[in-house]
Amino acid sequence: MIHAALILAMLGSTDITVEDRAGSSTKGSLVELTADGISFVSGDETQTVEASGLAKLNFGNPATKAPESSLVQLRDGSQLTATSITVTDGEATITTASGISQSIPTDKIDYALLQPTNEGLDAARAEIFERRPVGDVVIIRRPSEKLDYVDGVFGDISSESVRFQFDDEWIDVRRGKVDSIWYYSATPDTQPKSRCDVKLIDDSNLKAASLQLDDNKVLVRTTGGLDLSLPLSTVREIIFASSTAIPLSSLSPERVERTPSLEIATLSRDLSDLGVDDLFAPRVDESFIGSGQLRLMGKGGVLTEHRQGIALHSRTELTYRLAGEYRRLTALAGLDPASRLSGLVELVIHGDDQELYRKELQAEQSAVELDLDLSGVNRLRILVDYGDNSGVADRVNICDARLLK
Numbered sequence: 001m002i003h004a005a006l007i008l009a010m011l012g013s014t015d016i017t018v019e020d021r022a023g024s025s026t027k028g029s030l031v032e033l034t035a036d037g038i039s040f041v042s043g044d045e046t047q048t049v050e051a052s053g054l055a056k057l058n059f060g061n062p063a064t065k066a067p068e069s070s071l072v073q074l075r076d077g078s079q080l081t082a083t084s085i086t087v088t089d090g091e092a093t094i095t096t097a098s099g100i101s102q103s104i105p106t107d108k109i110d111y112a113l114l115q116p117t118n119e120g121l122d123a124a125r126a127e128i129f130e131r132r133p134v135g136d137v138v139i140i141r142r143p144s145e146k147l148d149y150v151d152g153v154f155g156d157i158s159s160e161s162v163r164f165q166f167d168d169e170w171i172d173v174r175r176g177k178v179d180s181i182w183y184y185s186a187t188p189d190t191q192p193k194s195r196c197d198v199k200l201i202d203d204s205n206l207k208a209a210s211l212q213l214d215d216n217k218v219l220v221r222t223t224g225g226l227d228l229s230l231p232l233s234t235v236r237e238i239i240f241a242s243s244t245a246i247p248l249s250s251l252s253p254e255r256v257e258r259t260p261s262l263e264i265a266t267l268s269r270d271l272s273d274l275g276v277d278d279l280f281a282p283r284v285d286e287s288f289i290g291s292g293q294l295r296l297m298g299k300g301g302v303l304t305e306h307r308q309g310i311a312l313h314s315r316t317e318l319t320y321r322l323a324g325e326y327r328r329l330t331a332l333a334g335l336d337p338a339s340r341l342s343g344l345v346e347l348v349i350h351g352d353d354q355e356l357y358r359k360e361l362q363a364e365q366s367a368v369e370l371d372l373d374l375s376g377v378n379r380l381r382i383l384v385d386y387g388d389n390s391g392v393a394d395r396v397n398i399c400d401a402r403l404l405k
Helices: 002-011 119-131 262-273
Strands: 015-020 025-034 037-042 045-050 054-058 070-074 079-088 091-096 101-105 109-113 136-141 147-157 161-166 169-174 178-182 196-200 205-214 217-222 227-231 235-240 245-247 255-258 294-297 303-306 309-313 316-321 328-335 344-351 354-362 368-373 379-386 395-404
Touching (some): 119 136, 147 178, 294 328, 328 344, 328 354
Antiparallel strands (some): 015 054, 025 205, 054 235, 079 147, 091 101, 109 178, 147 161, 217 227, 255 316, 294 303, 309 395, 344 354
């Protein structure tokens, strides 16, 4: 007991919740942290757990996100929620929504949104990115909320303008017109696999190759070689990579695209006017009825409950960046038993441009098992599309979804 008390007295106390691979949780105070494992004090004992036995560390810091934030995507898959982005002589200075200022060489940046994110433009922007023009790309947001793009070479970016070379002529584009920028790379991304994901309170997500606890900070080196010093107060959770599997629900989708029916769109607007959050947005590890459990109809009509999974309303498409790290996707999928009896949707899954799965799901059917090959897949797209009846109450639960390495 004295030993544990002395450790906490010398190092200070950082309260955490440790979740192991079996799903058990233990509260304690963090003593040591690396990508190889942790030491923490729980009660009167000091415990050491290797990374292979860890699923997640929760630091208990509440999530926060600045309303005017944008997004910076790095080539190693890390994402920063940014409130300020400028570039001088090939070096970007980025301030995150949690107050961290970071200098990043532009050759480590994939793309950056220079205006607050707009879900309605995600599909058009993704289509431009996927064309992969030979050159840097500046995407212009028109007053009509349409996107256009020009390819060339980037110069400096200030708070007022984006300097851009087009047809051997340098021009300054007013920053307010620029939706986003994409930095061209002639070489494919070949980053090493991450040891863990460090998720911050502002929704930033860092693909970490190494970690080190340093007083009240976490020193992170990303798989792309970027070094960051993070105050512990900005860290929300750390999800450790597994040699076997991780829950799909532990990943944040790169893109969420929703195409609601007229009835749902009208209801969403009415609820928004009343200050109520969108009831039809995807749910993670809970159902649309907020029970905390996702339910499926099993064989013989027996209802099964699942702690982990994703609940999607038709029509919703999620895109995940996998960076070729996973071999397979396994899951159980079916309509939520709370959907109306005539529920009908189409579940479509793509790995990059290849269709991996397509099936109609009906309310009276038992859940289907998914076991899909993801070898070499960089982006996984999961679409819950309308069925023939275009129902407004059709909800799909994708339960126990696991990504296997």
